[in-house]
Amino acid sequence: MSDLLKALDQIIFNLDQMTDEQLQAKFDAHEVGVVGAAISDMESFMSSHESSSFWLTNNYPSLMLEKTSVHFEVIQKSIWSIFRKETFKVVNSDSLYFEDAANDEHYAVAA
C-alpha cells in the first residue's frame, strides 16, 4: 500500500508540473473510458421513436441520410422540444446520448 500511495503522490506531483496545455493534451489523448451511454446510433434511436422520426425527417430531411449536415444544437433542441425534457444530448454525428425517460434523469450522469 505504501508503494501505491507514494506512486499516487508522484502522479499528482507530475500533474502539478504540467502546463494547462500539456494537461489538456494528456486528457485529450486518453480516448477510452468515456461514457458512451446510449450506444444507440441515430437510426436505431429514430426507429424506436417513430413519430419523432417522422417529425425530424420532415424538418431535417438530411438528418437520416447524411447525419452531419444539421448543427447538433438544433437537433438537440428539437429533441428537447419533442420530449419536453432537456436530458437528451447529442454526442457526435453517429450517436445520441440520452437518458432513461422513466424517472432516471439523474442516474446516468451520477453513475
Place this chain on the structure above:
Amino acid sequence: MIKGAHGTCISNYEKILEFGFEPSLEGHRGRGVYFWGYSLDELREIVRELSIGWWAFAKNRGDYSKAKNTNCGVIYVNFGIDEDNDYLDVMSPKINDKFQVYYNKIIGRTKCTDEELSKIYDMFVNDLEEALKKEFKLIHTRIPAPKKAVRFAPIGITGSPSCYVARDASCVNIEKGEVIYE
C-alpha cells in the same frame, strides 16, 4: 471470495455464457466489464435486484434496441485474482482521497465535458499502472443503484453499492446464469 453479478439482455447473456465477457472501452468508471459486488451469499438477492435494475435502466436507455431477445439475464461470477497484485480498491479511504485530488486537478485545468468525467477514472488507473509497471485486473469502486433497485440496498446506511470493474476478463469465472422474464 470476491463475487459479482451482471445484468444484461438475454441475447447478450447467451453470448457471454458461450464466449465469455468482453471488456467495454467505455463505462462510468472507465473501461472494463461491470459487476455489482458481493462476498456473502446472503447478499446475492441484493445484487440480483441491482442487476435487474441495471438491465431495466439500460433497456429504457435503448442499449438493447438491436437485440433479438431483450428479456433480462443475470450472470453470477467470482474473480480469480491475486488481491495483492491484481486488485485496486479505489474506494479505500487513502486511495480515494488521492483520487479526489487527482480528479479536482484535472477538472479544474481542462475542458472536460460531462460525458468525459468517467475518463478521469480510467486515466487515474492507467497512470497508476504506468507508475507501478503493472496492470490491475480488477478495480473496486461504487456506483449509485439504479432507481428500480434502490429499495433493495440499504444505501442510506452503507452508501452506494459496490461495483467491480474487470479490466481483464480472464479473471472472471462464470458460476451460473439466471433467466428473468418480464
